[in-house]
Amino acid sequence: MNLAQPVLLDARIARKRYAERTVLADVALHVKRGEIVCLVGPSGCGKSTLLRIVAGLERDYRGSVTLDGVPLDGPSPRIGVIFQEPRLLPWLTVADNVGFAAGRRGGRDPRVAQLLSEVQLSAAAAALPSALSGGMAQRAAIARGLFGEPEVLLLDEPFSAVDAMTRMHLQALLLDVVARHGTSAIVVTHDLDEALYLGDRVLMLAADPGRLDGELAVGLPRPRDRRDPELARLRARLFDAFQRFHEHSAATAR
Ligand SMILES: Nc1ncnc2c1ncn2[C@@H]1O[C@H](COP(=O)(O)OP(=O)(O)OP(=O)(O)O)[C@@H](O)[C@H]1O
Ligand SMILES: [Mg+2]
Structure with a gap:
């Protein structure tokens, strides 16, 4: 990806609370055009909350989210979301699910056929969705996420419900379709290998309150060779950062 690109999406969350509890504090996150940013961090540290704020689904926070410098004040067609579960409507065909945003006959939109071909569906x-395997359903969700031609795709643990081989296939497929469409992405994952395979940058979040606790640039071109020794080296660094964090959390909890 071209580092000279201007910032496309800029999120600055000064504070996000649920009742009395501060869930996110001073989190700044930006994405350039075509960039893929991965978010890793312990369960409950606020990754999904952060993604929901960026998606415009969560409005009750202090801070701002801007796209090309313009504040977002709710969900935007310029931002697509893909959740952990495919969330397909069971009574609609795969094509109609993908083209859902275009209305009742959305499945007939020529872009649906194109996207289904890109995700090999x-x-x-x-x-109907009931006839799909988990990996197929998530591919349909990726196609639906891209149907509105978003500039930024937000993915919250998108492949955590599928087996390891399907997961690798879906990761490669995601890279292929976002590159084809020039889409930026923010990917939440618990899988360090996934973060390093997909991301231009990996951001580490710490918990209580959720905050940024480190960033790793993965300066390798895509598609990457999963056996690249440089990836193994980066993985060791990420793993060490995690260990340090957990030791610190355990020590402060004592
Ligand atoms: N609607 C809500 N009301 C109250 N508390 C919430 C709500 N949603 C999330 N939380 C709390 O905010 C914190 C962050 O939740 P969030 O779902 O963002 O974490 P996460 O990092 O995505 O975790 P995981 O990795 O398990 O998905 C958690 O402690 C959670 O209990
Ligand atoms: Mg989550």
Whole structure:
């Protein structure tokens, strides 16, 4: 990715509370056009909350989210969201799910056929979601997420419900489609290998309150070779940072 690109999405969250509890404090996150940023951090540290704020789904916080410098004040078609579960509507065909944003006959939109081909689901266009495997359903969700041609795609642990082989396939497929569409992405994951395979940068969040606790730049071109020794070296660094964090949390909890 081109580092000279200007910032596309800029989120500055001074504070996010749920009742009396501060969940996020002083989190600044930006994404450039075409950039993929991965977020890793312990369970409950606020990753999903951060993504929901960026998606415009959570409005009750102190701070701002801007796209090309313009404040966002709610969900925008310029930002697409893909959740952990595919969330397909069971009574609509795969094609109609993908084209849902275009209305009742959305599945007939030519872009649906194109996207289904990109995620290798053309043969399942007329099927109902109940006939899909988990990996197929998540591919349909990726196609639906891209249908509105968002500039930024937000993915919250998108592949955590599928087996390891399917997961690797979906990661490669995601890279392929976002590169094709020039889409930026923020990916929340618990999987350090996934973060290093996908991300231009990996941001580490710490908990209580959720805050940024480190950043690792992955200066390797994509697609990456999973056996690249440089990835193994970066993984060791990420792992060490995690260990330090957990030791620190355990010590402060004592
Ligand atoms: N709607 C809500 N009301 C009250 N508290 C909430 C709400 N949503 C999340 N929280 C709390 O905010 C904190 C952050 O939650 P969040 O779901 O963002 O964490 P996460 O990092 O995504 O965790 P995980 O890795 O388990 O998905 C948690 O302590 C959670 O209990
Ligand atoms: Mg979460």
